[in-house]
Amino acid sequence: MHALAVDLGVAVNLASKVVLYDVEGPSLSLENGSSVSADLIVAADGVNSTARRTVQGGTDHPPQRTGFAAYRAVVDIDRLQGDPDIAWLLEKPSFNLWLGDKRHVMTYAIGAGKTFNMVLSHPDDGSGWDTTEEETIADMRKEFEGWDPVLSKIINMIDKTLKWPLFSGSIMNRWISGKLVVLGDAAHAMLPYMSQGAAIAVEDGVALAQALSKITSKAHIPHALSAFEKVRMQRANQMQEASLLQGKLWHFADGPAQQARDAAMRPEVEGRPFSHSPNQWSDPATQMWCYGYDAEREIDLEWDRRLKGRGDSQ
Ligand SMILES: Cc1cc2nc3c(=O)[nH]c(=O)nc-3n(C[C@H](O)[C@H](O)[C@H](O)COP(=O)(O)OP(=O)(O)OC[C@H]3O[C@@H](n4cnc5c(N)ncnc54)[C@H](O)[C@@H]3O)c2cc1C
Numbered sequence: 001m002h003a004l005a006v007d008l009g010v011a012v013n014l015a016s017k018v019v020l021y022d023v024e025g026p027s028l029s030l031e032n033g034s035s036v037s038a039d040l041i042v043a044a045d046g047v048n049s050t051a052r053r054t055v056q057g058g059t060d061h062p063p064q065r066t067g068f069a070a071y072r073a074v075v076d077i078d079r080l081q082g083d084p085d086i087a088w089l090l091e092k093p094s095f096n097l098w099l100g101d102k103r104h105v106m107t108y109a110i111g112a113g114k115t116f117n118m119v120l121s122h123p124d125d126g127s128g129w130d131t132t133e134e135e136t137i138a139d140m141r142k143e144f145e146g147w148d149p150v151l152s153k154i155i156n157m158i159d160k161t162l163k164w165p166l167f168s169g170s171i172m173n174r175w176i177s178g179k180l181v182v183l184g185d186a187a188h189a190m191l192p193y194m195s196q197g198a199a200i201a202v203e204d205g206v207a208l209a210q211a212l213s214k215i216t217s218k219a220h221i222p223h224a225l226s227a228f229e230k231v232r233m234q235r236a237n238q239m240q241e242a243s244l245l246q247g248k249l250w251h252f253a254d255g256p257a258q259q260a261r262d263a264a265m266r267p268e269v270e271g272r273p274f275s276h277s278p279n280q281w282s283d284p285a286t287q288m289w290c291y292g293y294d295a296e297r298e299i300d301l302e303w304d305r306r307l308k309g310r311g312d313s314q
Pocket residue numbers: 016017018019044045046047048049050070072119164165166183184185186192195196197198199200201
């Protein structure tokens with residue numbers, strides 16, 4: 001992606017921390033004392049965004065800790081393939097899920113099938129953030145003690161892990177101020193339970209490019225931003241909610257709700273046809289909504305609605 005951006009003429013400046021935005025210029029000031037001006041500033045500065053505060057008029061509504069954290073780890077596929085208890089997991093490309101009380105583990109292959117990626121979500125009581133690497137691994141093993149022996153075997157192969165706090169963004173009432181727009185996690189941090197945070201950020205970029213392609217004059221940038229904000233806020237907010245809901249569905253303690261969920265998921269687990277599932281990842285209607293979304297088309301539709309409503313063109 002970096003190479004492609006450079007080919008397209010993008011100048012990439014590293015180690016350039018933004019400390020201040022002027023949304024009308026627009027321009028920004030860097031920590032090193034220099035400043036940069038532009039026609040439009042697009043800030044994708046993540047969960048701890050500086051731009052978000054500016055966009056919201058100086059009062060930030062930062063993403064909130066959700067009471068959950070995740071250990072992320074990778075294991076070499078070759079190590080797993082050598083173990084007959086585990087090798088069956090790798091026979092076909094798939095996403096594997098272990099569910100339990102307030103915890104779940106999801107795994108899938110990455111890196112052209114050479115690496116086994118693991119996300120181990122668990123309750124976060126605020127402790128365990130200043131521990132050594134060895135202590136973090138020991139904590140991780142303790143969180144999933146007594147779970148499926150296959151999973152325990154894989155967890156025992158983890159040599160290194162990182163613990164991430166999980167945030168979910170407060171719903172913002174705007175993403176734009178003047179000629180500054182926020183997108184990605186800065187605008188809509190979400191629990192990673194639909195694995196859509198980065199995907200939605202990429203959709204944002206596609207949608208913004210499509211909205212800007214509609215205009216022929218810098219004077220019309222606010223129109224493009226307004227269409228972008230309307231379409232993307234709705235989409236991102238829905239994905240934030242789906243991610244929260246996924247956490248509820250995956251984290252039932254043993255009992256009637258867990259039994260009903262498991263019964264409803266049984267057809268997919270057994271490879272039988274199904275028309276709906278409480279697992280949103282495989283529920284056909286949710287799949288269509290989640291993966292069938294066309295960010296460019298949604299901007300086109302919104303643009304057409306606006307043109308019809310006004311009876312004019314940009
Ligand atoms: C455990 C976990 C698992 C996940 N799994 C998935 C997954 O499977 N699929 C998926 O789509 N998403 C997943 N996500 C979510 C994904 O990581 C984020 O949604 C994505 O990284 C957001 O991208 P972003 O560019 O908006 O922000 P970031 O990736 O956070 O990038 C922000 C950048 O801005 C820079 N920055 C911050 N402040 C400033 C400043 N003042 N000046 C200059 N630069 C600044 C930062 O240094 C950083 O480089 C997961 C997240 C977690 C925590």
